[in-house]
Every structure is written in structure tokens, then in C-alpha cells.
Amino acid sequence: MKRRIWSTLTALGCLVLIAADAPAPILLRAQAWTAPGGGLAGALTREPHECLAARTPETEIGRALFRSPALLGGPAARMGLSCNACHTNGRINAHFFAPELTDRAAAADVTSEWSSRVRGDGVNNPVDIPDLTGIGRRETFGRRRDPSLEHFTNGVITEEFQGPPPPPQALAGLLAYLRALDADPCEPGESDISLASAADDVHRALSAAANAEPATASLLALSAQDAMGRIAERLPARRFRSERARLEALSRELGRMREAEDIGAALETASWRSRFDALIARLTRRERRSYFNEATLRSALRE
Numbered sequence: 286m287k288r289r290i291w292s293t294l295t296a297l298g299c300l301v302l303i304a305a306d307a308p309a310p311i312l313l314r315a316q317a318w319t320a321p322g323g324g325l326a327g328a329l330t331r332e333p334h335e336c337l338a339a340r341t342p343e344t345e346i347g348r349a350l351f352r353s354p355a356l357l358g359g360p361a362a363r364m365g366l367s368c369n370a371c372h373t374n375g376r377i378n379a380h381f382f383a384p385e386l387t388d389r390a391a392a393a394d395v396t397s398e399w400s401s402r403v404r405g406d407g408v409n410n411p412v413d414i415p416d417l418t419g420i421g422r423r424e425t426f427g428r429r430r431d432p433s434l435e436h437f438t439n440g441v442i443t444e445e446f447q448g449p450p451p452p453p454q455a456l457a458g459l460l461a462y463l464r465a466l467d468a469d470p471c472e473p474g475e476s477d478i479s480l481a482s483a484a485d486d487v488h489r490a491l492s493a494a495a496n497a498e499p500a501t502a503s504l505l506a507l508s509a510q511d512a513m514g515r516i517a518e519r520l521p522a523r524r525f526r527s528e529r530a531r532l533e534a535l536s537r538e539l540g541r542m543r544e545a546e547d548i549g550a551a552l553e554t555a556s557w558r559s560r561f562d563a564l565i566a567r568l569t570r571r572e573r574r575s576y577f578n579e580a581t582l583r584s585a586l587r588e
């Protein structure tokens with residue numbers, strides 16, 4: 286009898302241990318490239334400051350595309366990676382850890398077979414992710430000391446990540462954004478990822494789309510849809526059912542406008558932006574209960 290009690294207790298103990306070791310549930314896409322373990326909720330609700338010295342229609346095109354997986358191709362794009370996943374706000378994502386690309390945080394194998402058939406060298410050799418602040422003042426780029434930022438960036442998109450060659454205006458915008466990452470002094474520290482900052486990303490991508498040529502405008506509308514996805518995933522499904530449905534409907538509507546001759550005019554006619562703003566205002570009142578809030582996210586991740 287005593288033995289039976291002991292074995293029951295041991296079995297229960299094992300269950301408790303297994304429960305404690307169970308991996309966190311996957312709630313946000315960024316978890317696929319964020320180091321697991323303690324402090325996950327903090328890592329997913331804060332980001333380093335962006336040090337932007339200038340803001341023009343061109344840099345705004347680049348800013349939205351820098352945050353969009355649509356610029357990349359292959360497995361990286363399917364996973365949801367963007368330039369911003371590694372170079373968060375043009376800085377360093379200190380928590381970057383995608384097992385496909387690295388064996389330590391804040392580094393990535395830029396010659397990986399996983400992301401690229403062209404550049405893959407069959408060796409797991411991650412290098413530290415660099416801060417891009419001041420990149421426009423550097424004379425060579427990357428370890429292979431490429432003398433041209435344009436050539437280097439095009440190579441990152443089309444060779445390292447198998448993306449299709451970007452339309453000329455998209456590439457020009459991306460380069461303008463990279464060169465504008467140059468505020469002096471560049472503040473250390475972090476800011477919160479909030480509903481307001483996420484909604485601002487959507488608006489900025491759409492304003493850029495309204496100023497762009499059709500091919501680039503379509504890519505920008507896609508990046509706005511992606512930014513909306515980053516809002517939707519932070520709304521717990523049960524608590525925010527109707528808001529999520531509205532957000533999805535707005536995103537589908539935007540998807541249909543992607544091929545419009547003039548996306549700006551199409552948005553205007555449908556009063557798309559004011560309906561989006563009304564939804565955001567409604568969500569703001571309950572932001573504390575969403576995964577923009579660190580404590581709410583922490584308990585949902587069972588940290």
C-alpha cells in the first residue's frame with residue numbers, strides 16, 4: 286500500500302514537472318524568432334528606439350517595407366521574417382533566436398541553406414546582427430565588404446532570402462530609409478509596442494501607398510495588411526471576437542484595393558481609415574486586456 290502511494294506521488298510529481306517544462310503556447314508570430322524562456326513577455330512587448338533623422342515620402346515607403354515579410358521570399362517570408370525581425374527599428378534584436386538560423390541570441394547565419402539556395406554554404410556560422418544606425422556613413426557593408434549599399438541590400442533580398450527583385454521605387458525607398466537611420470544622439474533604451482504604435486504602422490504604410498506607383502503601392506498595402514495582422518494576433522480570440530472579425534473584414538477590403546489604380550482614392554471613397562480609427566479607439570479602452578499588455582501576455586504565456 287505504502288509503495289502504491291509512493292508511486293502515485295512520484296507519478297504526480299512527474300506530471301507537475303512536465304507541466305512546468307511545457308513549452309509556452311504560441312500566441313504571437315514573433316515567438317518563432319524570439320529566444321524562449323524567462324522574460325519572453327517583456328521581449329515581445331518592447332523594442333529598441335528607432336533613430337530616424339529624416340522623414341520623407343521616400344523614407345516612409347522604406348520604413349513600411351523594412352517591416353514587411355512581403356519583401357523577402359521562401360521559407361523566411363512564410364515564417365513572417367522581415368528586415369525588422371533582426372534589425373528591430375534599425376537596431377539590434379537582442380532576443381533574436383530562430384533555431385533555423387542561429388545557435389545563439391542576437392546572431393544569424395547569413396549563409397544558411399534554410400533561407401537561401403544561392404548563398405547557403407552548408408555550415409552553421411551565425412554572425413552578430415549589426416545596428417544599422419549610421420549605415421549611410423559606412424564605406425563597406427557586411428563581412429564581404431561590399432562597397433555598395435544598394436548592391437548589398439538587393440543581395441539580401443534576392444539572394445539571401447530568395448525574394449523577387451523589388452520594384453525600383455520600393456528599393457529606392459528602402460535605401461532612403463536605411464540612410465535616414467542616423468539620429469545623433471541615438472537614444473539607448475526601449476519603447477513599448479502599443480496598440481497606438483501598431484496602428485501608426487498601418488497608417489504610415491497606407492500613406493506611403495497613396496504616394497507610390499502601382500507596383501510599390503500594392504506591396505505597401507500588403508505590408509499594411511501584415512501590420513494589421515500584428516494587431517489581430519494580440520487580441521485574445523475569446524475576449525475580442527467581434528473586434529477581430531471587424532479587423533479581418535477591413536483587411537480583406539484593403540486586399541481588394543491592392544490592385545486599384547489609385548489606392549489613396551479607393552481608401553478615401555470607402556472611408557476606410559475612419560472606420561479603422563473607430564475600431565482602434567474602441568480597442569484602446571480595453572488595451573490592458575490584450576497582448577500589448579506585458580502582464581496579460583505573461584499570464585497567457587504561462588510565464
Ligand code: HEC
Binds near residue numbers: 386428
Ligand atoms: C535573419 C536576420 C536578418 C534579417 C532578416 C536581415 N538581416 Fe541584415 N544583417 C544580419 C546580419 C547577421 C548581418 C551581418 C552580416 C555580415 O556582416 O555580412 C546583417 C547585415 C546587414 C547590413 C550591413 C551592416 C553593416 O554594418 O555592414 C545591412 C545594410 C542590412 N543587414 C540590411 C538588411 C535589410 C535591408 C534587410 C531586409 C531586406 C535585412 N538586413 C534582413 C541579419 C539579418
